[in-house]
Amino acid sequence: MAEVDATVSAFIWNYVLPWILVIIILNYINSYIYSPYKAAYAWLLNRLGFHMAKKAYRKKERLFSSLAKLHVDGRPLDILEIGVGGGTNFEYYPPGSNLICIDPNPHFEKYLKDNHSKYPHVNLKGFVVGTAEKLHGFHDNSADAIVCTFVLCSVEDIEEVLKEIKRVLRPGGKFYFLEHVLADKKTHPWVYKMQNFIRPVWKWVGRSLGHSSEEAPS
Numbered sequence: 001m002a003e004v005d006a007t008v009s010a011f012i013w014n015y016v017l018p019w020i021l022v023i024i025i026l027n028y029i030n031s032y033i034y035s036p037y038k039a040a041y042a043w044l045l046n047r048l049g050f051h052m053a054k055k056a057y058r059k060k061e062r063l064f065s066s067l068a069k070l071h072v073d074g075r076p077l078d079i080l081e082i083g084v085g086g087g088t089n090f091e092y093y094p095p096g097s098n099l100i101c102i103d104p105n106p107h108f109e110k111y112l113k114d115n116h117s118k119y120p121h122v123n124l125k126g127f128v129v130g131t132a133e134k135l136h137g138f139h140d141n142s143a144d145a146i147v148c149t150f151v152l153c154s155v156e157d158i159e160e161v162l163k164e165i166k167r168v169l170r171p172g173g174k175f176y177f178l179e180h181v182l183a184d185k186k187t188h189p190w191v192y193k194m195q196n197f198i199r200p201v202w203k204w205v206g207r208s209l210g211h212s213s214e215e216a217p218s
Helices: 001-031 034-055 057-069 109-118 158-168 189-209
Strands: 076-084 099-103 123-128 145-148 169-178
Touching: 001 034, 001 169, 034 057, 034 109, 057 145, 076 158, 109 123, 145 158, 158 169, 169 189
Parallel strands: 076 099, 076 145, 099 123, 145 169
Antiparallel strands: none
16 A cells, blocks of 8 residues: 555656646736636646546546447437547547537637547537536537536536536436546545645636636546
C-alpha cells in the first residue's frame, strides 16, 4: 500500500499540481485578457484530455460496451454528450450515431471538429455552448443516451445536472458516466488528504471558468 501511495503522490505532485498552478495563473490573467485565456484553457485541457483518455481506455471500453445494444427501433442512436471537451469519446460510439455536444467553453469546438474527422462513423449534429445544469435547448425525452466522463467533479450543482439528464433522456434511455473517486481513507490516507486538498481548488477553478469539461482531477 505504501508503494501505491508513493506512486500516486508522485503523480499528483509532478503532474496534477503543476497543471492546477498553470490554470490558476491563467485564471488570474483572465481578468485582463478574457478571450485568449479561454482559448489557452481549451488548448491545455484538450492536450491533457487525450493523455487521460489513454489511461482510461479499458474503463471506457467496458462502460460503452452496451451502447450499441440500446433498442431504438432500428434508427440511429441520438446521443448527447455533456462537457465534451476535445471529443475523447468518439471512438466508442456506434456507427451512424447522431451526436450533439455541449460545453461552456466555445473554444473546444475547433478541437472537437478536428478530432471528429478521425471518426466519420459518428454524425456530429451540433456543438452547443452551455452548462450541464441548464439543458434548456434540449426537449424532454429527446436522447437515447447521455454521456459525461470526468465531468461531475467540476459542475456547480450535481442535483440539478441529474434532474436535467433525467428530463432529456427517453424512456429506456441510459446515462453513461465515468468519474474520479475519493481514495479510501484507511488504505490510502495520503492520497485521500491530497484529493481533499485539491478538490476545493479545482471547484473554484471550474466555476471561475464556467466549464464542465472532462479532464478534472478530484
